[in-house]
Amino acid sequence: MLKTKEIKMTYTGYSNLNEQEKKLFWNLPADKLKVIYQSKEKALSETTFRFGQKSGHNNSVDAFRHCYWSALLARDVGYELALEITTTHEDFSQNPLDEKVMDLHNNAVGLKIGVGQYKTDPVIAEECKNVLLRGQLKTLRF
Numbered sequence: 001m002l003k004t005k006e007i008k009m010t011y012t013g014y015s016n017l018n019e020q021e022k023k024l025f026w027n028l029p030a031d032k033l034k035v036i037y038q039s040k041e042k043a044l045s046e047t048t049f050r051f052g053q054k055s056g057h058n059n060s061v062d063a064f065r066h067c068y069w070s071a072l073l074a075r076d077v078g079y080e081l082a083l084e085i086t087t088t089h090e091d092f093s094q095n096p097l098d099e100k101v102m103d104l105h106n107n108a109v110g111l112k113i114g115v116g117q118y119k120t121d122p123v124i125a126e127e128c129k130n131v132l133l134r135g136q137l138k139t140l141r142f
Contacts, residue, residue: 018092024084035076036085043069046125058099058140060132063106067128067137070110075124079115086111102138109137 017025025033044054047065056062066086073082086107090100113119113127131137 018089020088020091021085024088032077032081036073039069039072039076042072042121046121050125050129058102060137060139063102063137063139064128064132066103066106067110067113067131068125070107071114071119071124071128072121074111074114075117075119076114079111082111082114098140102140105138 014022014025025036028036043065046068047056047061048054050064051061053061055065070082070086073085077085087104090103090107109131110128113124113131119127128137
């Protein structure tokens with residue numbers, strides 16, 4: 001079994017994290033890092049399944065992905081840590097303000113969705129899809 005330091009050093013996305021994320025992740029135990037990584041992968045996979053692309057940019061695909069990832073995190077690591085992770089993820093100087101506001105809004109919607117401990121991944125995905133269809137997620141593009 002990998003130790004926390006080894007997981008952090010081998011995490012494929014570690015070099016892409018902003019400095020605040022690196023500081024936050026460095027202090028988390030290995031089991032939490034594994035859950036965070038898995039939630040990111042699930043969000044990309046579910047987004048690809050539903051929209052035919054894994055991320056999008058400032059559109060409904062992007063909004064869904066942020067909502068779903070945040071909801072998974074809230075369910076799996078708790079609301080407070082999920083809020084810290086998703087907020088830290090958007091906190092970097094090159095992030096345009098309108099994109100940051102959009103992403104933080106969609107993250108907040110997802111965090112609320114994920115606060116049910118017994119929600120399955122498909123239930124969370126449907127709830128995120130439904131808030132998207134009801135216009136409760138923000139986008140900058142259609």
